Amino acid sequence: MKLRATTEGRLTQFALIAIALAFLGFFLLLPLVAVFSEALKQGAGAFIAAIETPDAWAAIKLTLMIAAISVPLNVVFGIAASWAITKFSFPGKSLLITLIDLPFSVSPVVSGLIFVLLFGANGLFGAWLQAHDLKIIFAVPGIVLATVFITFPFVARELIPLMMEQGKDDEEAALSLGANGWQTFWHVTLPNIRWGLLYGVLLCNARAMGEFGAVSVVSGHIRGETNTMPLHVEILYNEYDFVGAFAVASLLACLALVTLVAKSVLEWRFDLHSGASH
Amino acid sequence: MNRRAFASATLAFGLVLGPVLAGCSGKSANPNAIELTNVSYDPTRELYQAINPAFAAYWKQKTGKDVTFRMSHGGSGKQSRAIIDGLEADVATLALAYDIDAIAQKGKLLPADWQKALPDNSAPYTSTIVFLVRQGNPKGIKDWADLVKPGVQVITPNPKTSGGARWNFLAAWAYGKKAGGSDAAAEAYVRKLFANVPVLDSGARGATTTFVERGIGDVLISWENEAFLAEKELGKGKFQIVAPSISILAEPPVAVVSANAKKHGTTEVADAYLRYLYTPEAQTAIAHNFYRPRDPKVAEQFKSQFPDIPMVTVDKEFGGWGKAQKTFFDDGGVFDRIYTKK
DSSP states (O other): OOOOSOOOOHHHHHHHHHHHHHHHIIIIIHHHHHHHHHHTTTHHHHHHHHHHSHHHHHHHHHHHHHHHHHHHHHHHHHHHHHHHHHHOOOTTHHHHHHHHTHHHHSOHHHHHHHHHHHHSTTSTTHHHHHHTTOOOTTSHHHHHHHHHHHHTHHHHHHHHHHHHHHOSHHHHHHHHTTOOHHHHIIIIIHHHHHHHHHHHHHHHHHHHHHOOHHHHHHHOOOTTTTOOHHHHHHHHHHTTOHHHHHHHHHHHHHHHHHHHHHHHHHHHHHHHHHHHHO | OHHHHHHHHHHHHHHHHHHHHHHHHSOOOOTTOEEEEEEEEGGGHHHHHHHHHHHHHHHHHHHSOOEEEEEEEEOHHHHHHHHHTTOOOSEEEOSSHHHHHHIIIIIOOSOTTGGGSSTGGGOSEEBOEEEEEETTOTTOOOSGGGGGSTTOOEEOOOTTTOHHHHHHHHHHHHHHHHHHSSHHHHHHHHHHHHHTOOOOOSSHHHHHHHHHTSOOOSEEEEEHHHHHHIIIIISTTTEEEEOOSSEEOBOOOEEEOHHHHHHHTOHHHHHHHHHHTTSHHHHHHHHHTTOEESSHHHHHHTGGGSOOOOEEOHHHHHSOHHHHIIIIISTTSHHHHHHHTO
16 A cells, blocks of 8 residues: 555645645746846846946955855854753753844844944944944944844754754763863764754855845945945846846855755755664 | 765865955955045936046046045935944935935034035035826826826835935925915825825835836826936836926035045045036036036036926925925924825
């Protein structure tokens, strides 16, 4: 007999699959095709010319740099937070878990405004920053801060359930055999969480590159300087440069696709790995 | 095996990001170049794209120094807010005087009498408010009265964030007052007008995109320059301009944000840049971009380009921007009253 998870009739199965595929096609595939076809509407030459402008280059570089700064920071934070939450018990632990979710539940615009209120010229630290000639808001540091804030749940959220499930038996065994803290982390904990960690990094990276709302609030929109790729897409669109806008948008989409493929590969390996170890 | 795979994945990630970081840290800066940050409102993108290189050439010839520009565009009110919050503009080139007044009052970044620093109320060009309709004018829109007819969809941005929208609002008010003879009649007219507005964009450019690209609405109340841009360049043969019987003289002002310029050591070049806007070369570029030039000779040359419209001024009709802002657009003002009680 064939293995069947449920007992729906064939018609129900067919309908469910059709609905899922139709949604996918309409809301994902169609827009994706539209982005690429719009970008290539006037040929590959126009596409390349749009990406080669100095402002577009600056936006691409800035976006990659923001990701390169915020992702490692969030890896350190994510490991520290999930370690603390799963291996120790301390007062305020559930509060910490709730707070980690905050960036998910707050609108990105609010996340951006938080930093304007803190570091803006009339903000809490504004006068001090001005006196020392430090620029945070409307400069790269502000964009990094906003991005770190927006993306910090990704790694921690990925690791906490994993580490929770694994418990602390392995670490206790290592310690009782004479390993020190670092050795335990490198040789026991890290190998256990590596796939989950990498998965979290990818999600974090995708959001860091794609964030619009919070970054828009703190950017100041200075061309060639504080415009990230998503902001640059909006600018080009508003300048009626549709080929340019969709060219940069399709680059962003490509970055997302690369991330997606990497994610699928990792998931497959992760399954293989956990299947083998149990 | 798995550890090795992990190590190589990490390595690959590092290999991708390492050069990127290195590439970004070495910012190519010309030590002799002066950087000037111009924070402007939405529709001036094309204008300053034309003027900036011309000024750079002029300044190079005059002083031997290079000047490069950092441009930022957005809704006028939003840009003013950003400068107050610390966006370090050397010059502010916004849609209306009130937004620069706000920088003087709330940010204390330039003197309160900034408008006296340059000729013509510190406004190197003027513009006005006109209608843009679809080709053939299918709804037969000729004047303000046609905008409040049932079934006419009007596109205008949000006066809370957009400078252009505030000019639109005041132009509509001026018509309502002239037609009805009282403030009450004007309010009733504007209330009916906004009942016909399906969507409020945050900036003038957003409203144009809504009308031109997304095809929403029967008439766009718009900056004259923005309307010309749409009519002549975006959708040739798809739109036409309708000049109303009465409109408002818009004077978008420019000012050196003196506190920032002093800090950056750019006071001299910032002042020269704004004065350059009054030269015949810049005035011609201004006219080419469909703004009405101040220079009488250039104005004469481009006379046929602009429709002849009777215009009221903010100072005479509304007692200046400070008063107009307070009466109409501040929280609890006329706009809040008519738009929430829709």
